[in-house]
Amino acid sequence: MSGPRFEPVRTVRAYERIVEQVEQAIESGSLCPGQRLPSERDLMGQFSVSRSTVREALRVLQARGLVRSRPGDPHGAEVLPFTSDALQKSMASLARVEGLSLGELVQFRMVLDGSANLLAARLRTPGQLAEMEAAIERMREAAQEGYDAFGAADVAFHDAVARASGNKLIQICVEVVRSIVLGLVADRLADAPDRDALMRRSIRHHEEVLAAVRDGDGPLAARLARQTMYDYYAGYVPAAERPALRALLE
Amino acid sequence: MSGPRFEPVRTVRAYERIVEQVEQAIESGSLCPGQRLPSERDLMGQFSVSRSTVREALRVLQARGLVRSRPGDPHGAEVLPFTSDALQKSMASLARVEGLSLGELVQFRMVLDGSANLLAARLRTPGQLAEMEAAIERMREAAQEGYDAFGAADVAFHDAVARASGNKLIQICVEVVRSIVLGLVADRLADAPDRDALMRRSIRHHEEVLAAVRDGDGPLAARLARQTMYDYYAGYVPAAERPALRALLE
DNA sequence: CTAGTGCACTGGTCGGACCAGTAGGCTACG
């Protein structure tokens, strides 16, 4: 009954095949970050296509964050090291299009940060522990300097924890989601009424988290980290969403 | 000492501004999924640019998964509903370029799936609970039919849990990371020696997880979910990475 | 009323052209 199983032919556009080839060259390592692609006019020769086609391919590669081109650059497009930019862009667009609420984002941060602390408590090296201590020390100094400096030191602490978790995926997602959240609440954080008290309390919380990490008590570190995050952001989250956040606190 | 703070001027390319405008129209909702963009020739009139520029903008929008165009379509490019495709693409490329190990990916799944179960145990609706039960029932049937059907039912269960967590971000990340992991181990899963025993044990584990979710015991559900994931994948993870996974089991 | 045909239009690709910008070599001046 059934003859030979034919598959639907996929019409592959010329620029897509160029994208594939370059992408593969980058992934296979034969094209390293910092290296340059040939100029568009060279590429049109190598691929036997017109410049328009080459350019459309480059636009796609650029949109994926693999390549950057600059007018006038005599060396051609530059192959970029991986950045989470593309990931962040699509997640940010996800956040807007899909209508992600601040509550969901904060909840996700609680999950990630909690897990990062859990892992860090068990897997950290002495050097990483020192980094975290340095970050908190920096937070204490920065509290005198201003809110921006304090925020930066805060970020540095969470990054140190994420690194100590030993999981690059966690590390990157922490970074991506945090930047989205900070983008959403930046204006409201700026004019918080009692910033000094907020910073002092935040430092104390971070110290408790660090102590748990130092002691290797993962579950405690995770719980404290989630609680810290909750205390810090709950005020900006609509009351209706808060119960979902509290579900992550024992 | 410091004069007026000048900022570096950012030369904005024409196609970028087109991308911005269309992106914003989609995000603001004035352009809904299913609707059509004007034809390229119309757009070049509306934006006062050449077709090449319009096309480059469309390439970028297409690369971000916001739009699809098809040759010959008399209605112009179609605005797509959000899919996690773009997210998945950038995360998959991250996995390759950054050299994410299977261990890290599985660990991340343990984190996500654990948290999803924790939340689901506390926030699930009766309907969602029924979905999970149906998915497990489907797993029992599928175990007779074959490995592919079983895998599909397994995926359906985890999706039901992710939905019940109430967090779309968790839901999407679960989906994205799972598809990457499955892509990595697909060939090795196919010729596992004792597939029947594997499936039976997997069903039993899932039943235990479901029971915990039904009882509203979040921490237990989370721990069981992580344990299930570990048992299922640990064999494919290099022994050196396994301790990091076990750090997530009490 | 339906089956078939033709047309108007689409996106994909091509080739050529011009512009503003850059880098590096060249020149002329100190």
Next chain:
DNA sequence: CGTAGCCTACTGGTCCGACCAGTGCACTAG
């Protein structure tokens, strides 16, 4: 001899006009 400044050859960004294969719709012939 060294350096400051110009010059040129090249880059990417944009525009234009053209052709092709594919699509959907309206119109027509049966």
